[in-house]
Amino acid sequence: MRSVAEYLEWAAEFDELAASANVEVLRKRYADIAACYRLLAKAREWLISTGAIEGEQRALDR
Known part of the structure; x- marks a missing residue:
C-alpha cells in the first residue's frame, strides 16, 4: 500500500509532465x-484519520 507522501510525489511528477508537455491532449x-493521485492521497489521509487503516508511522512501528 502506498503512503500519502508517495501519492503526493507522484502527483507532483505528473504535474511537471503536464507543464512540460507540448501536446494539449498529453x-x-x-x-x-496528477489530480487522481492527489485524490488518492486525500482519501488515504481520511482513512487514517478515521482509524479505518493504520497510518504509515504506526505500521512501521510493528
Whole structure:
C-alpha cells in the first residue's frame, strides 16, 4: 500500500509532465493523472484519520 507522501510525489511528477508537455491532449491527461493521485492521497489521509487503516508511522512501528 502506498503512503500519502508517495501519492503526493507522484502527483507532483505528473504535474511537471503536464507543464512540460507540448501536446494539449498529453498535458490534460497528465494533469488528470496528477489530480487522481492527489485524490488518492486525500482519501488515504481520511482513512487514517478515521482509524479505518493504520497510518504509515504506526505500521512501521510493528
